Amino acid sequence: MIYNYSIIFYIFISFLFPAQEIECLNCSDQNTFSVLVITETKGYVHRSAIKAGIELIKIIGTDNNFNVFHSSNSNVITAKNLKNINTIIFLNTTSDILNITEQKTMEEFISKGRGFVGIHSAADTEYKWSWYGELVGAYFKSHPPGTSFATINTINTSHISTKHLESTWEIRDEWYNYYNINSNITVLLNLDETTYFGGKHGKNHPITWFHEYKGGKSFYTGLGHLAKTYSDERFIKLLTGGILYVSLPEYDE
Numbered sequence: 001m002i003y004n005y006s007i008i009f010y011i012f013i014s015f016l017f018p019a020q021e022i023e024c025l026n027c028s029d030q031n032t033f034s035v036l037v038i039t040e041t042k043g044y045v046h047r048s049a050i051k052a053g054i055e056l057i058k059i060i061g062t063d064n065n066f067n068v069f070h071s072s073n074s075n076v077i078t079a080k081n082l083k084n085i086n087t088i089i090f091l092n093t094t095s096d097i098l099n100i101t102e103q104k105t106m107e108e109f110i111s112k113g114r115g116f117v118g119i120h121s122a123a124d125t126e127y128k129w130s131w132y133g134e135l136v137g138a139y140f141k142s143h144p145p146g147t148s149f150a151t152i153n154t155i156n157t158s159h160i161s162t163k164h165l166e167s168t169w170e171i172r173d174e175w176y177n178y179y180n181i182n183s184n185i186t187v188l189l190n191l192d193e194t195t196y197f198g199g200k201h202g203k204n205h206p207i208t209w210f211h212e213y214k215g216g217k218s219f220y221t222g223l224g225h226l227a228k229t230y231s232d233e234r235f236i237k238l239l240t241g242g243i244l245y246v247s248l249p250e251y252d253e
């Protein structure tokens with residue numbers, strides 16, 4: 001009878017805590033490190049951009065010799081799954097997606113010197129967890145309706161993510177305003193608010209940045225609302241550089 005109870009208990013536990021598996025999109029023996037892409041949403045869903053983003057990161061991984069794991073459920077953020085992961089990427093996540101255990105696991109992950117990359121609405125995520133807001137570097141506050149072209153000023157061209165960029169360039173996106181901007185960030189790209197309607201920061205409107213945080217490294221870009229952006233060569237190199245910077249020590253500033 002005890003044996004039977006054990007089986008029932010096991011089934012009950014399995015039901016409560018389903019297997020937290022991460023899917024590898026491009027694993028190969030040639031690859032030298034691994035990233036985990038999280039795309040869970042509890043708010044707005046950037047459906048086409050998420051799809052394009054997963055596809056792009058998989059290609060960037062294959063081209064740069066790293067494994068790309070993916071899950072649309074943040075319950076994969078466990079110590080076991082993160083053991084061989086160098087960087088967690090929040091690709092257009094929204095709202096409150098992590099429970100307290102997952103938050104603790106992520107804090108430990110960063111404290112071990114690992115990396116984080118946030119894309120667009122990664123800043124529209126986990127508002128009540130201030131550790132996360134500081135990790136991303138800011139929280140989303142508002143955006144003017146729709147998308148529009150705007151001019152971006154590249155204010156730092158020595159970073160691996162921005163070396164390829166012109167000093168001014170134009171791209172269409174949904175332009176975020178932010179709050180609680182972490183004073184430790186190094187701004188790479190600044191939005192020229194005179195070139196679109198609805199900016200709230202004035203002359204200094206950061207839209208892409210990086211910083212070291214609690215032992216780890218973080219890179220964030222506000223670009224990435226539109227699926228089209230993920231096939232723009234300038235963005236592809238920006239994101240590639242961001243991932244390499246946070247994942248590998250040789251790109252430390």
Ligand SMILES: [Zn+2]
Binds near residue numbers: 046121224225
């Ligand atoms: Zn958006």
